[in-house]
Structure formats: structure tokens, C-alpha cells
Amino acid sequence: ESFVNSEVMEEIEVLVVNDGSSDHTAEIAQRYVDKYPDTFRLINKENGGHGSAVNTGIANATGLYFKVVDSDDWVDGEAYEKILNKLRELAGGDKTLDMMISNYVYEKAGAKHKKVMHYPSLPKDCIFTWNEAKLHKGQYILMHSVIYRTKLLRECGLVLPKHTFYVDNIYVYKPLPNVKTMYYMDVDFYRYYIGR
Numbered sequence: 001e002s003f004v005n006s007e008v009m010e011e012i013e014v015l016v017v018n019d020g021s022s023d024h025t026a027e028i029a030q031r032y033v034d035k036y037p038d039t040f041r042l043i044n045k046e047n048g049g050h051g052s053a054v055n056t057g058i059a060n061a062t063g064l065y066f067k068v069v070d071s072d073d074w075v076d077g078e079a080y081e082k083i084l085n086k087l088r089e090l091a092g093g094d095k096t097l098d099m100m101i102s103n104y105v106y107e108k109a110g111a112k113h114k115k116v117m118h119y120p121s122l123p124k125d126c127i128f129t130w131n132e133a134k135l136h137k138g139q140y141i142l143m144h145s146v147i148y149r150t151k152l153l154r155e156c157g158l159v160l161p162k163h164t165f166y167v168d169n170i171y172v173y174k175p176l177p178n179v180k181t182m183y184y185m186d187v188d189f190y191r192y193y194i195g196r
Contacts (some may be wrong), residue, residue, distance in 0.1 A: 002074035002191075004032075008084050010038045013023040013063050016040065017056050020047030025071070030107035051160030052169035058153050064091055064151040065100070068143055068171065070191045076105075079187035083147070086185060095127050098152050098179040102189040109195030117145065129181060143168040144190040152178050 003014050016029035032040040045056055054068055065087055069075060083102060090097045103118040119141075121134045135141070156178040160167040 002077065002080070003039070003069075004036070005077060005080065008081060011037060011084060011088070012039060012174060013061065014040045015057050015186070016042050016059055017053040018042060018044045019049070019053040019056075048162040049164060049167075051164055051170075052161050052162040054167065054171060058150070058158065061150050065147050066153055067147045069190070073107075073144070074191045074193075075189055076187075076191060079185075079189040082187050083185060083189055086183070087147070090127070090183065095181055097127060097183055098149050100147040100182045101141065101145050101173075101181045101182060102147075102187050104142065104190035104192050105188050107191045107193045109193075111195075116188055117135050117142070118186060118188075119145075119184055124184055124186050127181050127183050130179075133182060139170075141172055143171050143191050146172060148175055148179075179196065 002069070003009075003012065014032070016025070016032070018026045018029060026042065026044055026076055029040070033042050040135040041060070043056055043060055045052070048165070050054075050070075057068065058066060079102065083100065087097075087100065101119060101122065106115040106117070117140075119139060121130050121136050121139070129165070152175055156175045158171070158174050160170055
């Protein structure tokens with residue numbers, strides 16, 4: 001539901017990868033496909049686990065940039081628009097952006113205060129390279145904080161293992177040697193739900 005935004009829907013593609021679920025995932029996703037056929041696509045596949053589902057998403061994506069959003073997570077609407085506006089602007093520029101980084105928020109069940117993971121040591125609001133990038137101890141670039149250029153994910157040969165927990169780090173770190181340009185937006189975009 002967090003991707004339903006009439007202002008930007010014509011510019012995005014939402015792939016719902018139904019990884020052999022036995023609940024009502026396909027039925028719910030089909031309702032979105034029926035209502036927003038130019039934005040939502042349902043891909044049904046045999047169960048292969050999280051990595052297999054991400055592989056399927058990458059293989060079927062037609063967009064310039066690729067973002068993984070797990071089924072129990074969501075994105076903040078205001079940050080979402082800011083990121084899309086910036087990606088649109090950068091896509092028309094003279095430099096190719098390989099990776100966008102943004103903040104993510106731990107949406108822990110029952111917690112009053114939400115922990116925000118941000119990157120104050122990275123240059124803000126400009127394209128930068130590894131020469132300018134600095135991370136402090138305790139800062140991690142996680143799947144929740146990155147948006148990759150789709151073609152880069154394919155060119156680096158990223159294939160996540162099937163039926164394996166915690167493929168998130170592989171997803172982030174395998175493409176990094178191919179990343180030449182980055183952009184950090186200090187917005188709380190991804191909402192990471194934990195505590196069920």
C-alpha cells in the first residue's frame with residue numbers, strides 16, 4: 001500500500017514475487033494488479049526462499065533502479081517522493097548513479113521510540129565516489145538502505161542462494177566492487193518491521 005501514490009505511480013514498477021506462499025499473497029497482489037495494471041505485476045513461482053525471490057525480481061525488473069522491500073516492511077510516502085524526484089533528476093544528468101543510500105527505521109513492535117539508522121559521515125545531496133565515502137564503526141550499509149542501478153546488479157553477476165536465511169549482506173556487498181558513484185539522501189525512507 002505504501003507504493004500507491006497517484007503522483008508517481010506511472011514512473012514505478014512494483015513486482016510482487018509470490019514465492020510459493022500458501023496464504024492469500026497471490027490473491028491480494030492480484031487485486032493491486034487489477035486496480036493498477038500499469039504499476040503492479042504479480043510473479044508466481046515455486047518456493048525458493050528470500051534470495052530466490054530477489055533473483056526473480058532482478059530478472060524481471062524493467063526499471064532503471066531496483067529496490068527490495070520485504071513483504072512485512074514499507075516505505076515512507078514523503079521520503080519516497082523525494083527519492084523518486086532525485087532519481088529522476090540524476091537519470092537525466094551527465095553522471096551515472098550506481099547506488100543511492102538512504103536511512104531506514106527500525107519499526108519494532110511495541111517500541112515507543114523508533115531507532116533511525118543514518119549515515120552522518122557520508123557526503124549529503126551530491127554524487128560521490130569511494131574516495132569521499134567514510135563509514136564509522138557500527139555503521140552498516142544494509143539492504144534496507146540501498147537502491148541499486150538494475151543493470152549493475154545484472155552485470156556484477158549477483159545470484160543469491162536459494163533456501164538460505166540472511167542473504168541481505170550478500171545482496172549489498174557483492175555489487176560494491178562495481179559501484180563507482182553513490183548518492184546519500186538523509187531521509188527516513190525504509191521502514192523495517194521487527195519483533196513479530
